[in-house]
Amino acid sequence: MAASSANAASMKVIVFTIVGGLMLFTLPTVLLLGIVMMPTFAAMAIDRRREKYTTLCVGCMNFVGVLPFVAQLWTEGHSYERAFAIMADPFAWLTMLGAAGLGWCIYLIAPGIVSMGIAMRIEQRISRLRRRQRELVEEWGPGVAGALDDPEKREAKAAEDAKQGG
Amino acid sequence: MADVVSVNDRFDIDPGQPLPDYDSPTAKAYACRDATSKSDFLALVCEPKYPLRVEAINALKGFPNHSLMRVQDHGVVNWTLTGRRMPVLVVDRPRGGRVFKSEDDTIEPFTDEQLTRGFLTPLVATLREMSQRGVTHRNIRPDNLFYSDPNRRSVMLGECISCPAGLFQPDKYESLENAMADRTARGDGSVLDDLFSVGATVLSLVTGRMLPEDPDPQRAIFDRINLGSYACLVGGTRLQMNMVELLRGLLTDEPRERWTIRDIELWLGGRRLTPKQVKLPQKAARPLMVGGGSYENVRAVAHAIGRNWNTAAELVRGQDFDNWLRRSLGNENVVEAVNKVTGGANGIQSAPKEEDARLITRVAIGLDPAAPMRHKGFSTHIDGVGPTLALNFNDDATRQKVAAFIGSRSVGPWMSVQTRSKQDLLGLFSKFDKLPTLLNSTGPGYGIERVLYELNEDIHCMSSMIEHLYVTDPEEVIPALEAVAQQSRRPPIPMDRHLAAFLGARSPDIDDRLLRPLGNASDNRPAIDALNVLRLLARIQTLSRNGPMPGLSHWFVELMKPAVNAFHNLKARAAVENSVMKASDSGQLGEILKIFDDQRAQQRDQQGYQRAQQEFTQCAVQIAQMNLDLQNKDSLAAEVGEQAAAVVSGVVGSVGTTAIVILYLV
Numbered sequence: 001m002a003a004s005s006a007n008a009a010s011m012k013v014i015v016f017t018i019v020g021g022l023m024l025f026t027l028p029t030v031l032l033l034g035i036v037m038m039p040t041f042a043a044m045a046i047d048r049r050r051e052k053y054t055t056l057c058v059g060c061m062n063f064v065g066v067l068p069f070v071a072q073l074w075t076e077g078h079s080y081e082r083a084f085a086i087m088a089d090p091f092a093w094l095t096m097l098g099a100a101g102l103g104w105c106i107y108l109i110a111p112g113i114v115s116m117g118i119a120m121r122i123e124q125r126i127s128r129l130r131r132r133q134r135e136l137v138e139e140w141g142p143g144v145a146g147a148l149d150d151p152e153k154r155e156a157k158a159a160e161d162a163k164q165g166g
Numbered sequence: 167m168a169d170v171v172s173v174n175d176r177f178d179i180d181p182g183q184p185l186p187d188y189d190s191p192t193a194k195a196y197a198c199r200d201a202t203s204k205s206d207f208l209a210l211v212c213e214p215k216y217p218l219r220v221e222a223i224n225a226l227k228g229f230p231n232h233s234l235m236r237v238q239d240h241g242v243v244n245w246t247l248t249g250r251r252m253p254v255l256v257v258d259r260p261r262g263g264r265v266f267k268s269e270d271d272t273i274e275p276f277t278d279e280q281l282t283r284g285f286l287t288p289l290v291a292t293l294r295e296m297s298q299r300g301v302t303h304r305n306i307r308p309d310n311l312f313y314s315d316p317n318r319r320s321v322m323l324g325e326c327i328s329c330p331a332g333l334f335q336p337d338k339y340e341s342l343e344n345a346m347a348d349r350t351a352r353g354d355g356s357v358l359d360d361l362f363s364v365g366a367t368v369l370s371l372v373t374g375r376m377l378p379e380d381p382d383p384q385r386a387i388f389d390r391i392n393l394g395s396y397a398c399l400v401g402g403t404r405l406q407m408n409m410v411e412l413l414r415g416l417l418t419d420e421p422r423e424r425w426t427i428r429d430i431e432l433w434l435g436g437r438r439l440t441p442k443q444v445k446l447p448q449k450a451a452r453p454l455m456v457g458g459g460s461y462e463n464v465r466a467v468a469h470a471i472g473r474n475w476n477t478a479a480e481l482v483r484g485q486d487f488d489n490w491l492r493r494s495l496g497n498e499n500v501v502e503a504v505n506k507v508t509g510g511a512n513g514i515q516s517a518p519k520e521e522d523a524r525l526i527t528r529v530a531i532g533l534d535p536a537a538p539m540r541h542k543g544f545s546t547h548i549d550g551v552g553p554t555l556a557l558n559f560n561d562d563a564t565r566q567k568v569a570a571f572i573g574s575r576s577v578g579p580w581m582s583v584q585t586r587s588k589q590d591l592l593g594l595f596s597k598f599d600k601l602p603t604l605l606n607s608t609g610p611g612y613g614i615e616r617v618l619y620e621l622n623e624d625i626h627c628m629s630s631m632i633e634h635l636y637v638t639d640p641e642e643v644i645p646a647l648e649a650v651a652q653q654s655r656r657p658p659i660p661m662d663r664h665l666a667a668f669l670g671a672r673s674p675d676i677d678d679r680l681l682r683p684l685g686n687a688s689d690n691r692p693a694i695d696a697l698n699v700l701r702l703l704a705r706i707q708t709l710s711r712n713g714p715m716p717g718l719s720h721w722f723v724e725l726m727k728p729a730v731n732a733f734h735n736l737k738a739r740a741a742v743e744n745s746v747m748k749a750s751d752s753g754q755l756g757e758i759l760k761i762f763d764d765q766r767a768q769q770r771d772q773q774g775y776q777r778a779q780q781e782f783t784q785c786a787v788q789i790a791q792m793n794l795d796l797q798n799k800d801s802l803a804a805e806v807g808e809q810a811a812a813v814v815s816g817v818v819g820s821v822g823t824t825a826i827v828i829l830y831l832v
Contacts (some may be wrong), residue, residue: 008307008471048554049808051808051812053808053809053811056812056815056816057620057808057811057812057814057815058814058815059819060815060816060818060819061815061818061819062827063823064819064822064823066819067822067823067826067827068826068829068830071648071826071827071829071830071831072830074831075830075831088639103815106811106815106818107808107811107812107815107816108811108816109772109811110807110808110810110811111800111803111804111806111807111808111811112803112807113807113810114803114806114807114810115799115802115803115807117803118381118799118802118803118806119796119799120794122795122796122799123268123796125788125792126789126792126793126796129785129788129789129792130785130789132781132785133782133785133789134787135832136781136785137782138736139735139736139737139778140735140736140774140775140778140779141734141735141736141739143734144734144775144778144779144782145782146779146782146783152178153638
């Protein structure tokens, strides 16, 4: 137990060292991502669920929106100037924040769609069960439902039905 | 002439021509004519409540002698005057009138010639013929004699078959043994009883008046016991010596001493003997006090303790009675008989207090075996129990006393002290032996009603449904019920205690298996009562083969509706309804029974119904659960929706990333 926690701690140190080293060599990219991934950070801040579905939803879409500009940064010199130029481009902001917004949309719309699906499925099953109950009543009479188990009541019901029929 | 009523398509009765001179106490006389020979007869339309002596009717068929009102035929007719079916006897029509028109009537005393040639000579031939046929008349009295010819030279006996034997005989015309019995319980008796009646009737004919009724009948019986019937009946009447001989011979109380038919024939032939002295009963050395009275002979004591049954037990258990019996009476035969029926002094002492009535009955039997059996005030000969019950069945007191008598099982002890041939008593004994079991069963088909029909083999069924139809044979039951079914107001079900008991007693094919279920209250299946009745009547219909009965079948279709509705499966129910209607149209109850007797089909239906109920309930539970899910769908969808959104975003992100990488970096 103690050994495994020690391993985890050492692993964390290694990962932070590598990531920290990489960030030192890619500071324009880190600057760009740090600013344009703000919607994801905001989602992360308000996401109380352990599974972090909101973060995932918004993050994925936000990242897809940012990735073309990161690629542009890398292919055009990977400099602070280029990074600021991208951040000064409104189209770039529209793309990046639009993608994050799409993530939010997916997150907000999906439960409604799922709810509709569940309701449809339940209603189908209920209607199947009700059909089966009708078949049972048609075959065995209303007494099968329990309420009219008494033959006298059944006769009275039959008489009432006949009267209505007449 | 009113519409004639035909008896067996041979005799035509004219209801508009009553003949009151020929009425019997239980029957009205009407003119009747043989449709083939055009001879005139009498039709006696009988009161249905009085049992006919059918056995005697059958035995007297083809009777050759003309000195008896012979039965030509008998049957049951629809009698419009009473609006019901009535039993009818077609009998000979006397050519002269009645000898005594009423009990108070007086006539010119018969001369010796009239008595011997006109009465005794034909009478002896009649009694001999009846004796050979094993029938007793038991209705010989002056007001039941008719002149058989217009010249009034010859006298014939009236009918003897329209009511139980001896029912309307005044006590004085009955032998002492019969006079001691209740009037309804005198039984058929023997020819010796008829000969006693002949003696009393001769006395009336020679005096020209009927013997007067005693104001105190019980006092008169004790007088006859103590002084002899001859002395009591003749009293101070002056008689010719030859008549004294005849009357002493006929009116003696000791049956073995009484004149026989042969003795009368010899007397008619001219034999003259010194008149016998009346043999009085043996007196005990000292009298015995019973119920406040003092009695000197054994028959008087037996009669007294029988009448004082509720107080006599103390006396019988006491030493005084034992001393009187063994020492004062001096008759070893009586001591032996009492010991035989009671088990001796030890038997008397050890008898439980609650069986006092039974003890008294047995002691009385032991003291006087020839007398009627006496139990709790009911005094009866063995073949008188049935008529008593039949005549007074609707009287609670009669039913109770007959039930108590049967429950006392007195017939066995009585048989053990009889001097009569055992053979003719065995049939009666076996019948009485099974009665307590039948009486103690309370269901329909048993009880006092069953006793009624077991003891009266020829009475009609007294069921209130069909009593007016005078049904005497199980074969007539189904047509009678068909007539009931056709009525607008019919009873709830075509069965009652009388009908069940009648069928149980009269039909050997109706046994416990069919009767016991009628009273089974624990079976609560729908229409089970109707089904049990249907089973019984279907059996009767099969046995009697009297054709289809559509009215009765439709009645059962209505009664069986609950059983049809008990079929839960609607298709099966419709099929059963269809089958029942077809079966009902056939008029055969057996066809209807077949449908409802298929218990496996009913079991299958019941099992299927239970399964369907379970399935219906499961469906309802599932629907309820799903309705709950429907109400909570948003909370269910929230987690799943977020998950789905994450998946969609992840997939879109992955695809987008891959595409961008390929586009920009490759």
